[in-house]
Amino acid sequence: MTHAIDVRDLHKHFGNNEVLKGIDFTVEPGQVVCVIGPSGSGKSTLLRCVNLLETPTRGRVFVEGVEITDPDVDIDAVRRRIGMVFQQFNLFPHMSALQNVMIAQQRVLKRGRKEAEVVARENLEKVGVGAKCDARPAQLSGGQQQRVAIARALAMNPDLMLFDEPTSALDPELVGDVLTVMRKLAEEGMTMLVVTHEMGFARDVADRVVFMDGGVIVEDGPPSQVIGDPQHERTRAFLRRVLHPEG
């Protein structure tokens, strides 16, 4: 069976700073994989290498069997099948919520206006912001903005979704709404790679949890193991800090 994501010996340098020091891992279709780890551990860079927002310095990345690190690959075509959700939402501020969800359907998938609007409304409804179609991003709360961003990605009918710390920029009381939407997606069988600090979400929803530190994968396994019974001291130290911040 083809892996949804297959990363082999991935290295990434920013100048002299080696952020990823040889990453090997795979995500199977329908799996939800959460990547956890301290800040600066390279987890966001890893995620961004999967849709080539960062160009790997060395190594290969395959998405559904297509090598995206091949210089001849049509990266726009590959990205169409990969939804991406950012920490800072990155909605287009000059468009309404509805237009945000329609624009790539029209310009990239060449859907007609009517069809794009129907799909957009469906997806906005699905993430619980159907009533906010005409609002500009600036008029929405962070949680609503992030859900519009999820709808924008879903409207492209992606085969897999990447989430880059989707709740880290949110006020605590708004985190739940976004996580609920992500849970629903996971239950529907969406393939998801999620960089997150939400240990509860990782424990409940993920099929696998990957713990990264210092540019390498330290531990990779089911949440019951990586979070429930970590084998490595570095993982244990990290979890202690995250789960009991006040010691």
Add this chain to the structure above:
Amino acid sequence: MADQPRTAEARPAPRGSGLSPRKKQRISRSIQYALLVAAVVAFFFYADWPSLAQNFAKLDVAEKALPDLFTIALKNTIVYAVGGFAVSFVFGLLLALMRLSSVKPYRWIAIVYIEIFRGLPALLIFLMITFLPLALPGFEVPGGTYGQGILGLGLVGSAYMAEVFRAGLQAVPKGQTEAARSLGMSSGRALVTVVIPQAIRMVIPPTTNQFVALLKDSSLVLFLGVSAEYVELAKFGNDLASQYANATPIMVAGVTYLIVTIPLGYLATRLEKR
């Protein structure tokens, strides 16, 4: 009294050279007012009012300016300014995109153009335009005097607009491009759909100021050697002033500029606040 804590004791304010700061300030302000009053009185006393009125505000000469002041001169000023602005807008955006291009020669061309045309006086550009037919025999700028004026203003304005657009394009967060690209848009598509519309919104206030600058620079059309139908405000005022040996038409032209430029200035300020 004796058992009161010493720290609570009120101490006199420290005194420097005798005068308190407040008193010094009051004296300084009085001097400034006195100077102002003296200057105004002197101006009123020494100015030759009848002569000033005769030369700068002669009503019957001002009347001669109508209606051509509006129907020809102001109209042409606006034609030159709007035309020059349109050219600056398009080429300025193009130059800004070249300036930020990953293709080095494009960057060089844009930098050289911007440095030259921002560094030269606009007057020099207009003088060069009058010599174009000499350099290129048989060549004529399309649109006659309108074309020449718009070309001159466009050449200068493009350089300034390029810098304005560059600032606007760079102010659009990188995440916007990343979001567009991760939806499968090509880099060109992302630029047109996501980045440029936001950049244009951001540069509207400085762009309004640029339009005011072009409106004023349109007075340089004076140096193109203009026939009566193409005359703009400055030349119109100057010609009438020569004809009547009186400066009133220049004042009238000046007021007409202000009628347009002051509201535009306020508009730019209001747009900036939004």
